[in-house]
Amino acid sequence: MKSNQQEPNAGVKEIARRAKVSIATVDRVIHNRAGVSPKTKIKIERIIQELNYQPNILARRLASRKILNFAILIPAVSGETAFWEAPLAGIQQAEEEIRQFGIKIDRYLFDMNSKASFVKQSKAILKSKVDGILMAPSFIEESITFTNQLKEKNIPYVFINSDIPNQESLCYIGPDLFHSGYLSAHLMKYCIQPKDKILIVNVSHEIENHHHLLRKEEGFRAYFANNDKRILKIDIRQTNDRAVEKKVAETLAENTNVKAIFVTNSRVSNVAHYLETTGRADDYLLVGYDFLKENIAYLKKGVIDFLICQKPQEQGYKGIMALYQHLVHSAPVEKVSFMPIDIITKENYEFYRN
Amino acid sequence: MKSNQQEPNAGVKEIARRAKVSIATVDRVIHNRAGVSPKTKIKIERIIQELNYQPNILARRLASRKILNFAILIPAVSGETAFWEAPLAGIQQAEEEIRQFGIKIDRYLFDMNSKASFVKQSKAILKSKVDGILMAPSFIEESITFTNQLKEKNIPYVFINSDIPNQESLCYIGPDLFHSGYLSAHLMKYCIQPKDKILIVNVSHEIENHHHLLRKEEGFRAYFANNDKRILKIDIRQTNDRAVEKKVAETLAENTNVKAIFVTNSRVSNVAHYLETTGRADDYLLVGYDFLKENIAYLKKGVIDFLICQKPQEQGYKGIMALYQHLVHSAPVEKVSFMPIDIITKENYEFYRN
């Protein structure tokens, strides 16, 4: 009864011996390379099955001096927000871990407020020698154009931070935006009175393109579904600090029964700045997004009450590792990996890992 | 000016060539093995410096068929709590990732309520061939005895879940208990009235030994420092479900102005069960610990309001990886790695990763 026993560590040599071929031929079928007669191919494949052959990745990477090139396509860090520093840090962390395996990473950063720069960088990637891509599909149409070309060339790509469904990405790694809005609403409900009104603030140059803000708003509203009249909202498209604060000031002046403010992105710091300088920090419950230095400063002072975070660093890290698992280990990759919805307060921010 | 340039990928061969010795000798000094004359040793060391030699770990692990044995010493999953499932899962995840590198992991589980079983398992580890240890130092004195023996044998050990300072562990990976209590107090303050009283509940067979409960209580009290009289507390040493519920029932009956309950470990489910079956779930704010199935069930129903979690799975994972980094890559390891203090609610539990 020795038939079905899996030899523990049988390698190419053993396979070759059993198939009565050379290991070069075994290698050819393992990698699905041309130049093997169907007959011997089938024979070898069967033996691989029987032996439950697991390639030794160490030996593989050592022998093949081939280098894999990954490309990153994400927004550059800007004066408006340092958010994208974190994914970049995660990417670098992953890079250091897998450098040994012959992975090189090229970074292509675009301007969050410019579709043209996105397109330009995506073209540059297509011109380069690239085996896999990690990208933030910030601009929907432009991203689809890009990924269609990647599909043709059979280059895998991973989405982070926001998703475009049905685009055959290797996977999506990032927040469930709807639920993060929903959670924010839940936290607020704990802390305010039934009669208090709530203000939602969206700040973005391109609210329609940066659709993820709207997803959060939807989630937030869904929680309060049955009495939506408590909720006011403003969209601010002029994104410099002064413009944002001015608009917020006007709105609050007109709506004195607002007691809680929900800012759908990291620009919560602008609202915090306004509340602090006008001495009204204690009058509002303030909830916003992202573990950024300025936001944390306001959290510390009690101006911001809760920050919702979604591990941007881990998004970068896991995104790279997904490409690595897929390309180096041919391992299966989870299609969607939602980040946890983390609640950061004055008391736990010190222990938060982005 | 070619002197100080670092050859990109110089290996043992190049070192040997420059030192005019064989690569075997180079290998000897790289691994600090005996049998090299001081003179050639110094010469080789200098060249290693100059070249900024980085060993190729792939080749190393491939050539050396040496196997590293790690031992795990943590509590067994028990009827009282499934908490230790999570670290075990993290350990297994790490195991799968580094198996390729020749790491084997042996598990030694002890009974949380029995010092004797801890001692027995630690002795078994000492008898085995072991290169590194991951342990939960649940019993302080017994742990110190054990680690003293490990120190003699020069075997590195990592603490998880609770720390014993100054024991020269390779590192500690786990919660900052004081701060997690402090955070709990903060959450409560948001949600209750100034006149409401708060009940702290400690449940453990060995409250003195399981000192970590007391650390959380300290942190909690510290937050309310200035009006401690709001706080009541009970220690429950009989840990079967019925005994716990009975004691809680009595205490609440005697103190009708209690509006919030803080349970310092996963036994919050017992309190939740009591509140639910007596139809008083809505009368209390209930905060406790750990992402366990039963706790989540009560969170979903709104009986438990907040759960504090500290990534037990990640503790296991990171603990193993720390040993791996130290032993395989000789990489430096952070002495203390506090886990984030995560706040879990009805709205975000689905996205939590332990």
Added chain:
DNA sequence: CTGAAAGCGCTTACAG
């Protein structure tokens, strides 16, 4: 104290 040689499990030209 030192070195020559074989081998880890693969891949890569090269030759036929």
Added chain:
DNA sequence: CTGAAAGCGCTTACAG
């Protein structure tokens, strides 16, 4: 379509 041989960068006996 197939195989023999060299090599990836190390480590491990073994011999001297």
